[in-house]
Structures are given as C-alpha cells and as structure tokens.
Amino acid sequence: MDGLVWIKQEENQKKQFIPDIFFTKLRIFNEEYNIHHFIKGGENKQYIELKYTQNSFAISFIAMDFVNGENSTYSYKLENFNNVWMNTRTNEAQFTNIDPGDYVLLVKYNGSEEDSDENRIQRIHIQILPPWYMTLYAKLIYLLLILASIYWVYLFGKNKYEQKKIKITEQLNQKYEKEMYERKLRFFTNITHELSTPLTLIHGPSERILNYKGSDSFIKKYAQIIKSNTERLNTLIQEIIDFRRMETGNKIxxxxxxxxxxxxxxxxxxxxxxxxxxxxxxxxxxxxxxxxxxxxxxxxxxxxxxxxxxxx
Known part of the structure; x- marks a missing residue:
C-alpha cells in the first residue's frame, strides 16, 4: 500500500473509552431476582415497581469495560432521597427503608479517572407503591368519611337544635295556656264572689217571708222556692270557689x-x-x-x- 499515514499521538491519548452501563439484578431482603422481571412501562419511560413491603433493596449494575474494569469505581445517587453522589468499588447500590414514592437511580462509571466530566450516566426510575391505606382510593374514602362525619355532625346538631326549639316553643305555649287559664279562672272566681252578695240579699228576705206569721201558704211556698234556688246558686258558686282551691292545692x-x-x-x-x-x-x-x-x-x-x- 503506497502512501503516507500521519498519527496525532496526543489526541489519541486524550480520547477515553466510556462503556455502557447495564442494570442486572435486584436484591430484596437477600433474595436475588432478575431486574427485568420488575421493569414496567414502554421504551420511553421504563421503571421498577416495588411494593411498600419491598422498600429495602439493592440494585446491581455493570459497565462493559474489559480493559480497566478491575481498577474502576462507580458513583450513584437516588434522586428524591439523597442528592449526594456515593462512590463504591462494588457494582451494587443498597437502600434501606425507603418511603413510598417516585425515585430515580443514577449510576455513572468512573473508569480510571474518577473526576472526568465525560462519564456516561445511566438512570432507571423506581416506584415504591404505598400501602393500601395510603393509596389514592383509600384517601378518597377517608375524605368521603370525613365529609360524611361533618355532615352527620351538622345534621345531629341541627336536629338537636330543632328539638330544643320545639321544646322551648311547647314550654312557652304551655306557659301561655296556663296563664290564660289562670286569668279565666280568676275572672270567674271574681264573678262568683260578686254574685254572692246579691244572692245573700235575696236569701235574707225569703227567710223573713217564711218566718213572717202573716204569710199565707201560697206566699210561703214560693218563698221557699226562692230560698232553695238561692241556696242552690250559692252551692254552685261555692263549687267554682272550691275548684279554684283545688287548682291551687288549697282544697282539702x-x-x-x-x-x-x-x-x-x-x-x-x-x-x-x-x-x-x-x-x-x-x-x-x-x-x-x-x-x-x-x-x-x-x-x-x-x-x-x-x-x-x-x-x-
């Protein structure tokens, strides 16, 4: 082959090989699983879905570097949990007691130069599901229960207020009726006392007629009728007075x-x-x-x- 080949040795030395990083295993409470069995979603956004009881886990990864692999280190961080990069010489990131939520695991391969800005970062989304009592449906049920409780308390208070209002109204009506009854009773009692005087004035002359020696049998007969009826009227008046006494508790x-x-x-x-x-x-x-x-x-x-x- 004829020709001339010119090689710039400085540029060749600066160019660094950056391998791809792959996530391989998922370990949950010392039980290892193929991570692909937990990956969900489409190509645009893939994520690992874990139950809230699986919140202590470790994810293994590997960089395809067959030259400097033994001398290389990794850095990782879990966004929304800890934003500090953690360095490790193992190919595993461990997490314990992670709260339910959405996280992003970022892993970068350091190669032989840990501070290089050209290092490729691999990421994977992690979703830890909340317990059933913290799910959206459960929260909606809690909200409905709270609203129902507030409404029940409102109805209970309203019903109690209405009952109290009815009771007060009944008491006022009873008090008013009692006052009206007392007024009527006092009115009739006063009338009966007023009637007692003229009846006494009628009763007295009728007795004098009966005791008068000059009265014949005809006059005495009707005088007796007048006397008997005045006594009867007095008896009726006394009944009203006695009834009043019974109402006030003074009748014995x-x-x-x-x-x-x-x-x-x-x-x-x-x-x-x-x-x-x-x-x-x-x-x-x-x-x-x-x-x-x-x-x-x-x-x-x-x-x-x-x-x-x-x-x-």
Missing part, C-alpha cells in the same frame, strides 16, 4: 260520716216544684238509715249535678 277533703238519706231527701225536695212545672213525674226512694263516710260538700255537689242533668 273532710271525710266524715254523713246521713245520705237526709241529704237525698233535702235535695230532691228542692226539685219538686221544677218537676211540677214541667209535668215530670219525680220522686225518690232510699233507705232512711243509710249513712256513708265521705266529704259532705263533694257528695252534695255530685248529687245536685246528677239530678240537674236528669232534668235537662
């Missing part, structure tokens, strides 16, 4: 032995004239020696009501 029953036969005879006698005026056949039959332990006033009122309702 006096239980004693009463002559039932005598009381019935006196009350039925006062209704004889009313029966004659209305052409009603009215009479009474009772044991003449009947006695009973009861309140005299209450018994008289009950008997008067029964006979009066019968006439009505």
């Amino acid at each position: 029953c006096h239980i004693q032995e009463v002559d039932v036969s005598k009381i019935v005879s006196e009350i039925t006698e006062s209704y004889v004239e009313l029966a004659e005026q209305n052409n009603i056949n009215f009479g009474s039959e009772i044991n003449p020696y009947l006695k009973w332990n009861t309140d005299y006033g209450c018994f008289t009122k009950i008997l008067n009501h029964l006979i009066s309702n019968a006439f009505n």
